[in-house]
Amino acid sequence: MQFKDYYQTLGVGREATAEEIKKAFRKLARKYHPDVSKEADAELRMKEVNEAHAVLSDPEKRAAYDQLGAHYRPGQEFRPPPDWDAGFEFSGGGFRPGEAADYSDFFAELFGRMGARDAGFRAGGQGFRGAGEDHHAKVMLDIEDAFRGATRQISLRVPQVDAQGRVQLATRTLNVRIPKGVREGQVIRLAGQGAPGLGGGPAGDLLLEVRFRPHDRLRAEGRDLHLALPVAPWEAALGAVVAVELPDGAVKVRIPEGAQSGRQLRVRGKGLPGDPPGDLLLDLRVVLPPADTPRARELYETMARELAFDARRV
């Protein structure tokens, strides 16, 4: 494990005041905010910044870190001496189970024990019995998976207490079958796969929040499926039957005569599967053939000459 220099992460000196640390953190939190940042590694950097702030903004953690880190350089191989934190009193917790994925092994090694003390106290309580916490994770699926169902391997980082009472982050891998008909934002419940119960209490559940990866052509809104459908000018003007490719096969759709770009067609029951299934919503987009051959130019010139049409006066 490599030593992390939290001061370097926040871009402040070791003598920085609490106010300077807060200011530096806010500046970086804005820069790497995952919803707006254009940086490629924004999410990772934000986690590092959050972790550095969690330590340096807490006087107890900062004091312990300063003592331990005085002789280390960033990236140097690191192993904390036994009982390195003796003499420090930590009033807060290390991290909650749901937050484990947000912290590094380095953080877990240093501060994970704080959570273990708490867990040990609760587990040792006479006659205490309690249900385990529900855990939560995101699962990324393709829209196609909603049509067919899918099996996904999910890796979770969970805190585990070892024989010495120290908390380590362990990776737990689950194979999960996701049923057909799943929608974005829906939650899949895996009973008994959350945190273990205390004193023989039942384990919590694992809640998986479904997100769809961006798709080139399709967009799901609830059970409805949106698709931009390019059509030729003559298909839009004269009407036509066109084939539309969907994840579970092609459907034939009738384009009404006189259709225009921007018009939406609804095909009932051809959206995401379910009971009832969603609808397919086709956004028509008229695409012009290029006038890149003498024959094509001639056809456009004939239309220009013979059709009394002014696109600005429709």
Add this chain to the structure above:
Amino acid sequence: MPEREDDILLGSLMEETWLTLEQVAAACPVEPAWLLAHIESGLFPHAESVAGVWRFSGAALQRARRMRQLEQDFEAVPELAALMADLLEEMDALRVRLRCAGLE
């Protein structure tokens, strides 16, 4: 190595409205009291009350996380965090439309 059929866990789909206040709070993670206070202040439109029990859509998870993060990182007042969350949700929807229109 091929997966053995009995190693695969079968998930059950929860209706969007089946998340309880405690489940949303544990997943974000926030205190249930924090969530309740925001609902009562009208800052959490993804919650609905049925027979006196709060229930939540899946979108509530992301909103709660965003609002908590904004309040923690920038000491934003809850109303400002909610306004930011509204704007971010609108931005999400517009980005999806841009992508599907081939403009992003």
